[in-house]
């Protein structure tokens with residue numbers, strides 16, 4: 001962290017998005033995380049992605065649980081709505097909010113502890129319900145906030161700061177999500193914004209649950225020699241399978257990619273995110289293929305990053321399945337929300 | 353791009369834009385911080401060490417530092433550097449104990465200075481503490497040069513001049529007033545002096561030989577006229593005055609006229625406003641005093657009627673301007689402007705009628721002496737020139753710097769050393785880190801806008817010719833204005849081998865100065881940075897290869913606000929904030945000259 005907040009003074013020539021805003025307009029309050037924490041870079045990537053997608057700040061909802069990672073929703077888009085819930089329970093709050101208002105964009109930020117330990121049950125159901133949100137796991141292999149205990153994503157053989165070696169096998173959120181049929185699954189690294197920002201941009205446009213697992217070194221408790229989640233180790237073992245680019249609107253019409261090699265995710269201002277395959281053997285649209293590929297790489301000690309799996313038009317989205325109303329509940333007339341005492345009495349009569 | 357060599361002493365000096373732009377390299381951020389701490393005396397002494405006349409310059413300096421100030425690139429207005437100098441001067445305590453002193457034991461060398469303007473006075477200031485006997489010959493009855501005779505008292509009061517000139521003279525200079533030098537040959541032949549410094553200025557006002565010029569005695573040469581006003585030889589002027597020319601002399605002439613009874617003063621300019629030589633603030637002050645500025649009028653003739661000046665004929669002009677240059681001029685016709693007096697303020701020249709042409713001092717075909725630009729030595733080895741006398745009219749702060757450089761040369765010359773071998777410039781850096789997030793300077797960015805100096809009201813100021821117009825900042829204003837300084841001498845110093853490429857510094861930098869990217873040529877790099885880097889006059893700093901990926905850290909110096917957040921966020925202290933102290937050499941540096949500690953506080 002820094003003792004003083006980033007001052008408002010800015011570069012006078014910063015580019016502006018379709019709303020006339022600069023990326024500085026998407027910042028939040030001063031981060032209180034340790035200086036150098038990967039989570040802060042993810043925050044910066046979210047800022048960049050929201051700016052690039054020209055999101056109206058008031059149309060964004062930020063949700064989180066507990067942990068250093070979960071604190072970060074305060075550090076971006078201060079004009080957005082937010083809910084900092086209890087440990088591991090962000091998915092329920094997200095589900096409720098989403099059910100009540102489907103017109104907003106939802107970004108959930110969680111940690112490997114928050115998601116894979118205490119919150120695993122909730123996480124699974126959010127996928128199962130195909131909640132329309134971006135779910136970011138800031139994955140550092142430890143419980144940062146409680147001083148560095150191994151989390152459920154710690155690799156076998158990785159060393160804690162004091163030397164203790166982990167022997168429990170990890171849960172890989174990406175593989176878990178694939179087996180559950182998640183419709184958008186990506187992995188990034190906090191130290192590679194070039195890849196991460198377009199992934200978030202695409203996730204925000206995906207009409208369903210978009211999981212992005214981001215390797216995010218804990219600079220204080222998990223950045224030492226022997227850790228498999230340090231900056232140095234991650235840089236050596238992360239393996240980009242897909243390269244993502246943001247294609248501005250002016251260029252979008254002109255680009256033409258060979259089919260099967262790239263996936264264009266259209267953005268509402270006419271621009272696109274282009275995801276380009278770097279591995280010929282890899283097919284993002286084929287879930288089984290994607291699973292097999294990352295599983296094989298994981299056994300070689302490599303984290304595959306990029307967009308791992310995406311369905312163009314996922315079916316079973318929460319609102320479709322539950323046939324919810326299109327109008328946000330807060331815009332519905334009271335009479336429709338509350339059918340009244342007479343209707344209730346009629347209903348109750350059925351159980352007598 | 354090769355990694356930037358920041359060990360080169362000028363590198364970090366250039367980052368301190370104001371100090372680099374100041375001819376005398378005044379340590380601006382340091383004195384501003386001292387003012388912020390209430391250490392006015394020390395702030396004054398930091399100034400004095402390089403610019404010698406803080407009270408004078410705090411009022412009338414041409415302030416080349418201000419257009420250079422980084423704050424002016426971040427927002428509209430630079431820090432009021434000049435007026436803060438005056439704050440230091442206004443609030444200082446008695447400084448006599450801190451001034452350099454001449455030693456009892458002289459070094460046996462004698463130096464003559466011709467003219468008692470700022471150039472000569474600086475030479476005396478630098479050489480007296482080294483044991484030289486310095487004699488200053490001044491033709492007038494008072495010292496100060498144009499500062500005394502031409503800069504009006506309503507901008508620069510006499511007591512301020514007296515005080516700061518007094519510090520030098522009372523060090524033991526032999527000031528001989530009413531002593532014009534009429535023959536350089538005589539002076540040199542007498543062999544009384546080991547070296548001679550010519551600081552006689554550029555005393556001749558330019559003429560405008562148009563029809564009718566000699567038909568009236570109401571046509572004045574600006575600098576001679578101002579001199580007469582300064583010496584009380586002139587105390588009134590007609591109601592309608594035309595000033596020809598639109599430089600700083602014209603501004604002083606028009607404002608002085610307003611104080612001597614003129615009611616309708618017009619400054620006649622040949623060209624449009626953007627080509628004016630006068631500083632923006634002088635124009636502003638003149639117009640505020642109801643002086644009218646008339647553009648695109650070229651003088652054609654002086655018109656007299658019944659032996660009396662009636663006015664002037666002008667040609668009205670029209671210009672085509674493209675790319676900031678005049679590409680064509682058209683005459684639209686003649687226009688007559690009635691007036692009672694005309695003041696010509698179209699420039700000054702050097703004049704050396706008292707330097708014989710056969711004594712080894714070469715003058716070029718414009719009668720300008722041939723002077724070395726670094727050493728200020730003339731073609732006769734023991735004769736040196738400086739100030740306006742050397743290369744034509746400039747300003748006070750340049751005269752001071754010429755004086756410093758000439759003093760170095762004279763010292764070397766008198767000690768039998770090579771004059772050409774200059775003393776090295778130096779720079780030291782020291783970390784400002786106090787704790788995890790603590791720096792020994794106030795790194796917070798203050799968004800305050802530039803303060804406006806209060807002025808005496810229009811009625812009050814015209815009551816006498818010497819009412820000082822500017823009042824100087826109030827304590828409250830000064831306290832805010834100092835916070836606008838960005839502390840550009842608190843340098844961002846990078847150690848590539850410590851960087852783990854976490855991006856923390858990049859994310860936190862408010863002005864997007866920093867980028868980690870793969871190496872490349874400068875032109876290409878400039879297109880790949882986080883924010884546009886179009887100001888090529890401001891350098892990019894490029895690091896060596898970073899340990900984890902071999903990429904490089906690039907910093908665009910242009911808009912860094914020296915907030916220290918990069919260093920505060922960096923987990924490995926790869927960035928550090930270090931104060932640079934610039935050593936700009938002066939005569940006798942490193943020798944045991946008779947200089948007391950020049951600061952009061954620690």
Ligand SMILES: Cc1cc2nc3c(=O)[nH]c(=O)nc-3n(C[C@H](O)[C@H](O)[C@H](O)COP(=O)(O)OP(=O)(O)OC[C@H]3O[C@@H](n4cnc5c(N)ncnc54)[C@H](O)[C@@H]3O)c2cc1C
Nearest residue numbers: 467469470471491497498532533552553739740746747748
């Ligand atoms: C109207 C006017 C306004 C100005 N305003 C400003 C301003 O606001 N800010 C600024 O920075 N600059 C200003 N200047 C310029 C500035 O005053 C000069 O650049 C500066 O004073 C030059 O210093 P100097 O030491 O070279 O010479 P001068 O100041 O010209 O001093 C030369 C001295 O030498 C004496 N002298 C000349 N010949 C002889 C001789 N043969 N024997 C003995 N003595 C001799 C003269 O009497 C004079 O005292 C202004 C100039 C003018 C004309």
Ligand SMILES: Cc1ncc(C[n+]2csc(CCOP(=O)(O)OP(=O)(O)O)c2C)c(N)n1
Nearest residue numbers: 067068069087111112113114142143144145
């Ligand atoms: C119900 C409950 N149980 C335990 C805790 C203690 N606790 C706080 S944060 C945390 C783990 C956070 O780990 P992670 O989600 O990985 O976040 P990180 O700090 O690593 O970013 C735990 C166990 C709690 N706050 N609430």
Ligand code: SF4
Nearest residue numbers: 034037068144218219
């Ligand atoms: S403890 Fe670790 S996870 Fe938490 S802020 Fe510090 S570096 Fe980041």
Ligand code: SF4
Nearest residue numbers: 861912913915916918
């Ligand atoms: S000091 Fe560092 S963070 Fe602050 S503006 Fe300069 S480079 Fe950016």
Ligand code: SF4
Nearest residue numbers: 851852854855857922
């Ligand atoms: S904060 Fe420090 S370690 Fe991190 S990228 Fe910047 S210089 Fe490197």
Ligand SMILES: [Mg+2]
Nearest residue numbers: 111112140142
């Ligand atoms: Mg964690």
